[in-house]
Amino acid sequence: MANNPMDRRAPGDRPDRPGGPGTGRGAEYTGRYVVLFDPGNHESGINALRASADIAPVERVRGSAEPASVTELLERPDVSVFFEDLAAAVVEVRPEKRHALVTTAEAESSILAAEPERLVYASPITAPHQAPTDFFPAYRSDGDVVDRQSQAEAATAQGPALDEQNVTWGLQAIRANLSAMTGRGVKIAVLDTGVDTDHPDLVGRIDATVSFVPGQSVEDLHGHGTHCIGTAAGPANPAQKPRYGVATEARVLVAKVLDNTGHGPDGQILAGLAWAINNGARVISMSLGAEVQPGELFPQTYELVAKNALDMGVVIVAAAGNASLRPGFVAPVERPANCPSILAVASVDKALQTATSSCGAINGDGGEVDIAAPGKFIISAAPGGGHAVMSGTSMATPHVAGLLAMLIQANPDDSAAQLKARLLATAFPLSQPGRDVGAGLVQAP
Known part of the structure; x- marks a missing residue:
């Protein structure tokens, strides 16, 4: 035919x-x-x-x-x-x-x-590597500070911190650097533009790779996939500081579903999902999406696949999207993140404010934001063995994926639904409304 x-x-x-x-x-x-x-x-x-x-x-x-x-x-x-x-x-x-x-x-x-x-897209907002700028540091876990609101007040009282030499601001904000959990042995599948398989920080961390893009190997000529993989599961001691990986001992499954220009059809995404689940992924990270209109329903196919994945113990997280121009215009959470059974991740900046491009809960019935994570000026791995700075909900999503791997290590008997509930219940409350940041800023166990 x-x-x-x-x-x-x-x-x-x-x-x-x-x-x-x-x-x-x-x-x-x-x-x-x-x-x-x-x-x-x-x-x-x-x-x-x-x-x-x-x-x-x-x-x-x-x-x-x-x-x-x-x-x-x-x-x-x-x-x-x-x-x-x-x-x-x-x-x-x-x-x-x-x-x-x-x-x-x-x-x-x-x-x-x-x-x-x-067609869906990877849509980061790139920026040249630059010196770290002001941000509020991670909330202390000194033992004498128990109430999370008190933690926020303490962080604000400390004033802005400039030190991103050893650990990125994103890891500090979600307290990944203070956690004893490393995601050891948990498989995170990243469906994206592939990976630099020779990157010194990622060699030995990748369990399997596959490309569903016709005529293209899994090698990442775009940079988006390598950056997301580095954030989710980069090592505790990278070749060059700062540390930028959340789950430093997680295993990585790489499915190239977007081509070297950052585009790909739903069929390739579905192929990647089937492959990831079959290869033992417990977390699937998808920093990709397509815009939707106000009032548009979530895609039934992705929702039912995600619901079945949950039943099999797999949590899927996806980028909420970067189509907003805040404060004047807020775009709806993009597909497939707008599915009720997929965690939609918003982006916050170093002051823990909603990123200007981050999509919001314009559409109900699945179109909500579930959780927020660092997404502005994020340092991570780049093709060629170095590092790059990118911004967007694409960068926030692997922070959540890596943290889920840590939660699985800490709570190995939890179902996928219980892990999602635990993730949301332990989020750090933010001043922004839930339509912008969901339950709040994700926090490491």
Whole structure:
């Protein structure tokens, strides 16, 4: 089956949305559909789509499948790809049959959701490496300060600190440097632009890598993925100070789902999710997203996948997005972070104020911010063996992912739902409303 070539937009073709605040990116579609089936009755749904919408022949893959073959299948316009572990498919359908697909999905009880496949993006705000600027230091855990409000008052009384020579301000703010937990043995999967596999701080920390981007290896030519991996699980003693990694003894799974320009379709994200879960990830970090409109519902496919992941003991965290221009304009939390079963992470700066670009809870029913983490002027690993400074909710998200690994080490018998609840309950209250920072600033155990 051959689709009209104009229906499949190349990842690099990003027409700007005319007018409006934020990044200027509107929704971009590939021409395919993402369909989620009842795991116990997926054959009925597939057969219904074959009969009514004449979908392309279905190829079945599992999370344990050879990644190269999955990538090749996702690129082919003559097949639909069914991820058995997720009960989800990326479906090829002719333009004139799309309406039939949607109406069949609505009528067929074995089809839980059917949505157009979209492109998602990594969207950090980069900055040149610069000297550390003022920030309020981490809240003391001296034993005599128990009440968290008292901790905040103590931190404010101390005044701004300038010392970021040994530990980044972000780690100090979430108290990762004061914790005895290291995330030892816990697997964090980072779905992003890949990794610099030769980075001296990351060599020996990575358990497995995979690329679901056609024609590109897992090597990170963008920088976003390497930076996020470094923040989540960089070493306690990097080759060059300061320490920037949260869970210093966690293991890393790297899935390249965004290309070297930072773009990728939903199908590649789903492939990465299936692979990460199959390879034993307990935490999945996704510093990626796509803008949504006010009133837009969360994507059902991602939500049901995330809910199933929770049942399997896996917590997914995602960037809330950087489309706001505060204080004048606040954009809704982006997808897939707007799913109720995915932790949406906002960004705060060194003064613990909401970052100007951080998205907020404009949409309800899953579109809330869950937690906040440091995201402004974050030092972490960069391709080529060095370090870089980036800003955005993309940088806040791996702080939370790393801290979840520490929580798992401290509470190995907790379910994923219990870990989420513990994370939110122990957050440091901030002065901003919950629609901007959720439960507050994430804190290490």
